[in-house]
Amino acid sequence: MNDDPTIRHRPDDDERLETARGEAHDDPRRALGEALHELKRVIVGQDAMLERLLVSLLAGGHVLLEGVPGLAKTLTVRTLADVVGGSFRRIQFTPDLVPADLVGTRIWRPDTGKFDTELGPVFGNLLLADEINRAPAKVQSALLEVMQEHQVTIGGTTFPVPRPFLVLATQNPIESEGTYPLPEAQVDRFLMKLLVDYPTPGEEAAVVGRSLGAAAEVRQRLGLDDLERFARVAQAVLVDREIIAYAVALADATRHPAENGLSDMAGMVEYGASPRGPIGLIHAARALAMLRGRGYVSAADVRDLAPDVLRHRLVLSYDALSEGVTADAILARVLETVPEPDDRYARRARTAAA
CATH class of the missing domain: 3.40.50.300 (P-loop containing nucleotide triphosphate hydrolases)
Structure with a gap:
């Protein structure tokens, strides 16, 4: 199919073109x-x-x-x-x-x-x-x-x-x-x-x-x-409770670094991510999963979006600013430390979505 506007189509070509576009809009x-x-x-x-x-x-x-x-x-x-x-x-x-x-x-x-x-x-x-x-x-x-x-x-x-x-x-x-x-x-x-x-x-x-x-x-x-x-289709994408717990754990690690194995980062964050962080992270992960052709959210969706959704929600301390520590550097450590859900949850989600 050629969408070049400089090329003329015959009437039957135009009809097939509109049909194909209509079918495409039925597939998100x-x-x-x-x-x-x-x-x-x-x-x-x-x-x-x-x-x-x-x-x-x-x-x-x-x-x-x-x-x-x-x-x-x-x-x-x-x-x-x-x-x-x-x-x-x-x-x-x-x-x-x-x-x-x-x-x-x-x-x-x-x-x-x-x-x-x-x-x-x-x-x-x-x-x-x-x-x-x-x-x-x-x-x-x-x-x-x-x-x-x-x-x-x-x-x-x-x-x-x-x-x-x-x-x-x-x-x-x-x-x-x-x-x-x-x-x-x-x-x-x-x-x-x-x-x-x-x-x-x-x-x-x-x-x-x-x-x-x-x-x-x-x-x-x-x-x-x-x-x-x-957007309504994205709202129907399945989110396992373990994926929700993973998003919440990422946000909690920014609020209480020492309790999540990040003692060296404890003095770097004045205020961690608000509850809007994990809420937005899950909503965005559902849309990303649909964009990637899946009916369920995986831990990879949450991990890929976490820096973009959480970086501006961290209020860094004076020590972090003076030492040049960025929110992205802190989130990279958080993503390394907080364990991801096991693959069995992805398999369960695939079964439920099917």
């Missing part, structure tokens, strides 16, 4: 695989990040992207909106931003003698909060309700945001002037924090080569109805 793994392939046509060398973004969409969680400028963070979010067919909104966070610039405000109309409500740019399916750490705390607090409750209250009236609703925020880790640290309560509301790194020389050469020609035309591969349907 195949449909999501097509969406992932479409993203990779534009974004080079960020395969893990793209997979995590789809997982977050299915799990209904927000994502914080951290990386230096020029790594296509904004392009990634815009391309994702084009592929899934949702409405896209972008807010450039600046120090002079006020909450009304995000959620909206009430405006007095002299001709009618009444207030009208003007809704802000948060009312979209995909919201790009660009350089989110450049806005002061008052603006950050305006995002708390909409991120957690998926609604905005203006003048005593509550307005729900469209579903699905996903906040994808970016921040620059190398520039601290004119930035504000995000409140812990807000950081904890992000399902994942993804670290966007430099591409390899080969990937960067591909990016430069693509820049010499016309930009790839992004085609919509999914619809909002498909996303909601696939």
Whole structure:
């Protein structure tokens, strides 16, 4: 099957093409695989990040992207909106931003003698909060309700945001002037924090080569109805109680390192992962398992997602910061120390899923 838009198809070819696409949308793994392939046509060398973004969409969680400028963070979010067919909104966070610039405000109309409500740019399916750490705390607090409750209250009236609703925020880790640290309560509301790194020389050469020609035309591969349907399918993925216990054990090891065989890390963590950590970890693992074509969650799904789901939930101590110890280094030790469930649970899950 050739999807090249420059090649003409006969009517019977078009009919077969639409039939094949319809069949693909009945298979979550195949449909999501097509969406992932479409993203990779534009974004080079960020395969893990793209997979995590789809997982977050299915799990209904927000994502914080951290990386230096020029790594296509904004392009990634815009391309994702084009592929899934949702409405896209972008807010450039600046120090002079006020909450009304995000959620909206009430405006007095002299001709009618009444207030009208003007809704802000948060009312979209995909919201790009660009350089989110450049806005002061008052603006950050305006995002708390909409991120957690998926609604905005203006003048005593509550307005729900469209579903699905996903906040994808970016921040620059190398520039601290004119930035504000995000409140812990807000950081904890992000399902994942993804670290966007430099591409390899080969990937960067591909990016430069693509820049010499016309930009790839992004085609919509999914619809909002498909996303909601696939999210319900992900909610039916089987999670064994031992897998849940494994996710909880990982979070508990960040809170009580000494009691989990990590005595040398005891002074490195001020506060460990909150209960949102293992909750988000299991929800994301179900979506990842479905994306990988399984009807059950394995320990490998939890292990692969643990750094992305837990790294931003750790509050490191002054000793850790002064010695250059990172949250990823602590989580690597946790993953090495906490034992994974035995394979018999995976076999039991496969039997139950069948």
